[in-house]
Amino acid sequence: MMQEGMRFMKERKIKSFVKNRYGKIARSGASCCPSSESLVEQAKLAGYSEEDIKNAPEESNMGLGCGNPVALAGLKEGEIVLDLGSGGGIDVFLATKKVGPKGRVIGVDMTEKMIERSRQTAEKYGYNNVEFRLGEIENLPVEDNSIDVIISNCVINLSPDKKKVFKEAHRVLKPNGRMLISDLVTEGKLPLKIRKNLDAWAACIAGAMDKKEYLRTIEEAGFKKVNIVSESTYELDVSKKLRGKIASIKISAHKS
Secondary structure, three states, rough: HHHHHHHHHHHHHHHHHHHHHHHHHHHHHOOOOOOOOOOOHHHHHHOOOOOHHHHHHHHHOOOOOOOOHHHOOOOOOOOOOEEEEEOHHHHHHHHHHHHHHOOOOEEEOOOOOHHHHHHHHHHHHOOOEEEEEEEEEEEEOOOOOOOOEEEEEOHHHOOHHHHHHHHHHHHEEEEOOOOOEEEEEEEEOHHHHHHHOOHHHOOOOOOOEEEHHHHHHHHHHEEEEEEEEEEOOOOOOHHHOOOOOEEEEEEEEOOO
């Protein structure tokens, strides 16, 4: 019981720190990590095309991703899409162009300031089929079996309970629904000193899980056909000590 309580306190500490950090990012409009690259260049490095960047409101690009899940999700008109950890909303706004007026895209984020920012952007540019909900990805404010496609972009690594995230994702997907996520993983475990560092957590590094364990966690949540769509070494503002140990992967999975 004491161990469980300590684990809960640790998780809340991590979440509180991350939430505070991303609240500051939402207010400033800056990226989560210091970089010599502009937000547009960071977006290109993550996998967004010139067209993607032009098709999304400028305010939604905050340089927070490590991939472009919308480009790989094969979205169809009329589908209902859920973005886990929607941040400034860039993937939500890109997805809404794919699903059209008969579709709908929901973004969930635990940071109030991010939700406020995204809602203001949606209102400013007249997006009618998007919705931003305040909530944690470990406890989604979404009904069972209500989502066609889940996307997420470099967010699940921030969660201290990834197993719960994937169970929630499985719960809200419709039968035969699918998930396409971009995230950071490691080859083996990172040093304990880094895993305990809150700044490294907020920078999407400390919470990165070993790749094999990450895939196994998705399968244990009930997903089938769990596949790595693409993979590349991640080196944007990564220390020399960690170069080559962190990868950006895109994973597809299906609810049976």
